[in-house]
Amino acid sequence: MSGTNKRRITSKELAKLAGVSSATISRAFSPDSRIGRATRERILAVAREYGYQPNAIARSLNNQRSRLVALVVNAIGNPCEAEEQQLLVHRLQARQLLPIILCCADHSDRLQLMRLASTYQVDHVVIFSDMVSMQDAVDIFHTTKPIIVSFEPLENENVSSIRIDGSKAADEIIDKIVRDGKKRFAYLSGTNSSWIDKLRRGWFAEALAKRGLTFEAQAVGDYSYDSGFKEAVLLMHRDKVGAIICGNDVMAIGARDAARRVLGKSTPDDIAIVGQDGIAMAAWDCNDLTTLSLDHVAFIDAVVELIERHDAGIDGPHSITLTCTPRWGSTA
């Protein structure tokens, strides 16, 4: 039981020990299969004694079902994704699904990594990263039925997707800032090449347009605190903007710190700063960010629902749309 048995015992060996065939061993571990009650109990007892557990690799090969799920993410540490990752991992584990994390900075490495994961016959793929194109995903995981991608607006019959709509929340936030008298707006992107960035900026741009305004300045960071800090200094100093809409909460926190420490400005009077995501840290007392927030639980519920439809074999593409709400803090 405890101790260092170097090699794991197999079902055939256990069969010999229990005086049955290996088929019967297998049945003892399959909840609904024809097997005598007494036999099963005896087998389970012997199995416990010798520390036997069916080999999931062999089972997967036979089943054509690995119970592995690939999660493609931009980063593990980044708080805006981390909360969702954490929730999803818990939900998967509750379903006896094991998550494999794919996380890569470089683009070609990422594709390579996705190819490697597809080799492991993962049952599902959840793509959190906006750095991978839908076409690449479909090509690489062509065998894993439709894929679940978050955000991307394109239609593709082999992909299930989750759409986010933040236009109403963005409108409310812009409304407040404009009524506070701000006129010059800047948008601070997290990256210049992703559709999610374009999408988010679009919500705010539309809200501004409705009021005859536009973004007077733009900047591009990398979703990090440091980049938020640095770019905000430039935007305030050089472009004299009165409001900065940031691509995520972490950059917004950096921007707020820059306003306070470098330029001695306070929010929301001197400058308005808005984040996006609604991470827990945004609600910390030291931050108290105004942000366009997405309900993470609802988001993950949606992912899990898509996975379940998948498992149930309901085919065709599926799509779920979620709407954002504002979180009002002291920065706008």
Next chain:
Amino acid sequence: MSGTNKRRITSKELAKLAGVSSATISRAFSPDSRIGRATRERILAVAREYGYQPNAIARSLNNQRSRLVALVVNAIGNPCEAEEQQLLVHRLQARQLLPIILCCADHSDRLQLMRLASTYQVDHVVIFSDMVSMQDAVDIFHTTKPIIVSFEPLENENVSSIRIDGSKAADEIIDKIVRDGKKRFAYLSGTNSSWIDKLRRGWFAEALAKRGLTFEAQAVGDYSYDSGFKEAVLLMHRDKVGAIICGNDVMAIGARDAARRVLGKSTPDDIAIVGQDGIAMAAWDCNDLTTLSLDHVAFIDAVVELIERHDAGIDGPHSITLTCTPRWGSTA
């Protein structure tokens, strides 16, 4: 190539298409095996055309080598672990190893989950969580040769471990605070039941004892910002302490916010606050925490080195010790 081939092509089918045997297919994908140059190139071309990739599950079954690594963590979002997780995941992926994340709040669920992962014949296990006892780990993964556990001070021949020594850094920090005139110290634990908490507290307690001092107050949080905030209010209000040593950086940030917002105290003059971990967020301008910090890169280097010794088949237990250094901020 692109498109929705529902079923993945097998090596036997590809063999027929290429006019060779399936053994030759296999050889074409094994870098150093006896095969004609021309044959290999032809096979690889046909494979590309039909989107063939060897099935890693089948290969694992045959090889007795899954190239999967189980990472047991307390939480994914928690910044103090996240940076290390991120680093490790990258390093593993560079070695073509795939990480499976095991993350569970409840204790019995966690053991269940570890049993499930062991079923997948993982090649290595890295335990970041201080919530799992070494004995449980050895019992569950008895087949995975020695396991890698971080921190735990116990000796066990089936486990490789990484030890952390923060006593010297703690001494330097306490020295500074005492010279600043502080007399009443409190320790704010992240959990009351783990050896890592005892270990960390011990470093500071020892440094205090050397100076004839002791912790006058104690509190227990849960490593979260909120718990740091709440407990710090009590410690300052009720116990009138002049310094709080926190179990991690996130609680220290909460404590610092509590001092500033609830009690109107400023650091380090009114109160000294010390964190532990040295996460990136501690260095953000809005936090600027004094903290006992561990070099994450060195830490992960050590983990990877243990994994490599493992792979090389060097058996016996291995142990690596790392020392912490202070990071000086404006909170102590």
Next chain:
DNA sequence: CTCCTCTGTGTAATCGTGTGCACAATTCAC
């Protein structure tokens, strides 16, 4: 020219489970 080495490929066994089929034993219906 003969023998020997080396290269390239096919055959067949193996890794550990799951499951359709066959068959014996038991139970049930009438």
Next chain:
DNA sequence: GTGAATTGTGCACACGATTACACAGAGGAG
């Protein structure tokens, strides 16, 4: 008491790749 339905178990194959062994042919040494 006989035929039919049900239950419990074993046999054998499949899942998809790797690899030891065998063998044919090419090339080199003498």
